[in-house]
Amino acid sequence: xxxxxxxxxxxxxxxxxxxxxxxxxxxxxxxxxxxxxxxxxxxxxxxxxxxxxxxxxxxxxxxxxxxxxxxxxxxxxxxxxxxxxxxxxxxxxxxxxxxxxxxxxxxxxxxxxxxxxxxxxxxxxxxxxxxxxxxxxxxxxxxxxxxxxxxxxxxxxxxxxxxxxxxxxxxxxxxxxxxxxxxxxxxxxxxxxxxxxxx
Numbered sequence: 001x002x003x004x005x006x007x008x009x010x011x012x013x014x015x016x017x018x019x020x021x022x023x024x025x026x027x028x029x030x031x032x033x034x035x036x037x038x039x040x041x042x043x044x045x046x047x048x049x050x051x052x053x054x055x056x057x058x059x060x061x062x063x064x065x066x067x068x069x070x071x072x073x074x075x076x077x078x079x080x081x082x083x084x085x086x087x088x089x090x091x092x093x094x095x096x097x098x099x100x101x102x103x104x105x106x107x108x109x110x111x112x113x114x115x116x117x118x119x120x121x122x123x124x125x126x127x128x129x130x131x132x133x134x135x136x137x138x139x140x141x142x143x144x145x146x147x148x149x150x151x152x153x154x155x156x157x158x159x160x161x162x163x164x165x166x167x168x169x170x171x172x173x174x175x176x177x178x179x180x181x182x183x184x185x186x187x188x189x190x191x192x193x194x195x196x197x198x199x
Contacts, residue, residue: 041127049120054087056124059113062097063121064166066112069102073111076162096120 017023042056061076062068068076074084088111091097096117102108113121136144152160 038128038131041131042124045124045127051090054083055091058084058087058091059096059117059121059124061166062111062113063118063125067110070099070109070111075158076166078158091117 039053039056043053046052046056057077058073061073065072070084070088073088074081077084088097092099095114097111098114099109099111102110139147152163155163
C-alpha cells in the first residue's frame with residue numbers, strides 16, 4: 001500500500017488546498033489575465049471600427065443563434081433595453097445586423113447577422129480560436145474537461161440555461177435558421193431597434 005501523503009483517498013485533505021484564500025485569489029488573477037489576453041486581439045480589431053466588447057458580445061451571440069428575438073438577446077446579455085439599443089442600433093445602421101418581424105408574432109423582432117456581420121464575427125472568432133486552441137493543446141483533454149466544469153460552476157442558473165439553449169443541449173435540433181428576409185436586408189433598409197416593442 002502506498003503510504004505517501006496525498007496518495008489515494010488519504011490525499012483528500014491535500015486535494016482541498018485549492019480552497020485556501022491564496023489559491024482562490026490566484027484563481028481571480030488567472031481569470032483576469034486570461035480574459036485580458038483572450039480579448040486583446042478582438043479588441044484591437046473592434047477599436048479600428050469604433051466598437052468595443054459590447055458590440056462583440058452581440059455579434060457573437062447572433063452568430064451562435066441567428067434569429068434570436070430582442071427579448072432573448074436581452075436575457076442572454078443581462079442588460080437593460082437602453083443599453084442594448086445603444087449597441088444594437090449602430091450595428092444595424094452600419095449594416096452588420098438586420099431585424100425582421102417574427103413569423104408567428106409580427107410584434108417580435110428577429111435579429112440576424114448580415115453577410116458583413118458574419119464576416120466580422122468570423123474574423124473575431126478566428127482571432128480568439130487561435131488563443132483557445134493553443135491553450136487547449138498545451139493543457140490536454142483532462143484539463144480542458146476540468147476547465148469546463150469550473151466555468152460552469154462559476155455560472156448561476158440563468159447563465160447555465162442560456163448556455164444550454166445556445167449549445168443545443170436543452171433540446172434536440174435547436175440550431176436556429178436566420179430569417180431569410182433579415183439576412184437579405186440591405187444596409188439602407190436596416191432599422192434601429194425599438195426596445196419598447198420587445199415581446
